[in-house]
Amino acid sequence: MALQNKYQELINAAQSAGVDNLQVREQNNVLYIDGNAPSEKVKNELWDIYNKLDPDYRSADVVMDIKVAEGATEEYEVVAGDSLSKIGQKYGVDWKKIYEANKDQIKNPDLIHPGWKLKIPRS
Secondary structure, rough: OOOHHHHHHHHHHHHHHEEEEEEEEEEEEEEEEEEOOHHHHHHHHHHOOOHHOHHHOOOEEEEEEEOOOOOOEEEEOOOOOOOOHHHHHHOOOOHHHHHOOOOOOOOOOOOOOOOEEEEEEOO
């Protein structure tokens, strides 16, 4: 229970960020945290909190297995000079998948506008 108290901020952040199937258990002086994050951004934020609580992960008293939920998306705001291909390269996603995920707002895949918020599909 002492480790859960030490990492309560991390556990609370996971709960409030909507980590699905969150499991927290303490065993042999190690805290195990498992679950499915709704996005890569949430997953990275949790790792940042963990690093803040235990700089450079020196204590080695947490095993965190947070996966990104299948079919999850990340949001990206289009800036001047962007194209679906450039955005796809940045995220390692084919531009066609970005287009398919945003057909509600993209009518022509060659024409996107700064300020648009696009869903970036994650595998």
